[in-house]
Amino acid sequence: MEVTLWGQDTTSAKPKLLDQVRIACRRLHYSPRTEKSYVFWIRRLILFHNKRHPKDMSQRDIETYLNHLATKKHVSGSTQSAALNAIAFLYREVLDQDLPGLDKLRRVKRKQNIPVVMSxxxxxxxxxxxxxxxxxxxxxxxxxxxxxxxxxxxxxxxxxxxxxxxxxxxxxxxxxxxxxxxxxxxxxxxxxxxxxxxxxxxxxxxxxxxxxxxxxxxxxxxxxxxxxxxxxxxxxxxxxxxxxxxxxxxxxxxxxxxxxxxxxxxxxxxxxxxxxxxxxxxxxxxxxxxxxxxxxxxxxxxxxxxxxxxxxxxxxxxxxxxxxxxxxxxxx
CATH class of the missing domain: 1.10.443.10 (Intergrase catalytic core)
Incomplete structure (x- = not known):
């Protein structure tokens, strides 16, 4: 059986996982930017865990990935929230899988910056x-x-x-x-x-x-x-x-x-x-x-x-x- 990056059987008629994410976003009328963001972060999650399918991941795996973003990649709080939103969407809308504690993961508090303006x-x-x-x-x-x-x-x-x-x-x-x-x-x-x-x-x-x-x-x-x-x-x-x-x-x-x-x-x-x-x-x-x-x-x-x-x-x-x-x- 040939397996793709997303752990799907290529001989099956069922869409690949990332295509399922796109379909779910369009079904719920999410913006193209949101769809692109969700696909990006879900792909990164899969690659981080050596192409393991998300249905086989635990909450600890998700936390490890988010901690990696914060400590190794030094991404901002808003970026960490974007990644968490994408993962929550994946389990809730695509996999229809209840991942205990996923909604309880602490979100990073965003820094409130005063925007720069021009005269x-x-x-x-x-x-x-x-x-x-x-x-x-x-x-x-x-x-x-x-x-x-x-x-x-x-x-x-x-x-x-x-x-x-x-x-x-x-x-x-x-x-x-x-x-x-x-x-x-x-x-x-x-x-x-x-x-x-x-x-x-x-x-x-x-x-x-x-x-x-x-x-x-x-x-x-x-x-x-x-x-x-x-x-x-x-x-x-x-x-x-x-x-x-x-x-x-x-x-x-x-x-x-x-x-x-x-x-x-x-x-x-x-x-x-x-x-x-x-x-x-x-x-x-x-x-x-x-x-x-x-x-x-x-x-x-x-x-x-x-x-x-x-x-x-x-x-x-x-x-x-x-x-x-x-x-x-x-x-x-």
């Missing part, structure tokens, strides 16, 4: 050193508060120019939300979408023009996957096979291009803070708060589940205008 002048100086599509994407992230993953997966149909709104689909936690569309970006965004429409028309003439769709919607709406509305706002320069249908489709662009362009612009602007493209989202929230925007409104725009998550932005620039340092009160 409006620093954001402006950075944008001045960017150009083309990367600049448009960076400005859109700062102007809407989107995450980079939400920006690259944005669809044309989710931009409402008339109401100056952007609908973010399947954000973190697989939740939808509506955020504002900056009026300043409308002309540039319209011009950009004209180019996307021309690219899509060229794809159709070449017998392609398809785009991947979530939750098997391509089966319910077969013609939608080649419609302009479903195309990505920031498409990839290449088309590649769409595994679910066998057709060639145009995915969204890679986030790495935007990250690289932003990093170079920050260096050129001589900004010495430890910032990345996600800093623009933090800056969006902080600058709204400085302008007097209600904290509940900011919570809605960011898509935070708990208000406590949004409240961290109130600690970035506390009001010390009426407080003087004891050093300043010392006689000279």
């Amino acid at each position: 409006i002048d620093e954001v402006s100086a950075t944008f001045e050193r960017m150009k083309g599509t990367p600049r448009l994407m960076a400005e859109l992230i700062y102007g809407t508060g989107m995450r980079i993953s939400e920006c690259v997966t944005l669809r044309i149909k989710d931009i409402d120019f008339d109401n100056r709104a952007v609908t973010v689909r399947a954000g973190k936690g697989n939740k939808d939300r509506v955020t504002l569309l900056p009026e300043r970006l409308i002309p540039a965004l319209r011009n950009h979408l004209l180019k996307v429409a021309q690219l899509h028309k060229s794809d159709l003439l070449n017998g392609n023009g398809y785009v991947p769709m979530p939750n098997a919607l391509y089966q319910k709406y077969p013609s939608a996957s080649c419609s302009l509305g479903w195309q990505f706002v920031f498409p990839s320069t290449m088309i590649r096979p769409w595994r679910d249908t066998g057709k060639f489709a145009r995915w969204h662009c890679s986030p790495s291009t935007l990250r690289r362009a932003f990093r170079e612009a920050v260096t050129q602007a001589k900004i010495h803070k430890h910032v990345g493209i996600h800093t623009l989202r933090h800056s969006f929230a902080s600058h709204l708060l400085e302008a007097g925007t209600d904290i509940r409104t900011i919570q809605s725009l960011l898509g935070h589940r708990n208000l406590e998550t949004t409240m961290i932005y109130t600690h970035i620039k506390p009001d010390y205008s009426k407080v003087s340092s004891p050093l300043d009160r010392m006689p000279r």
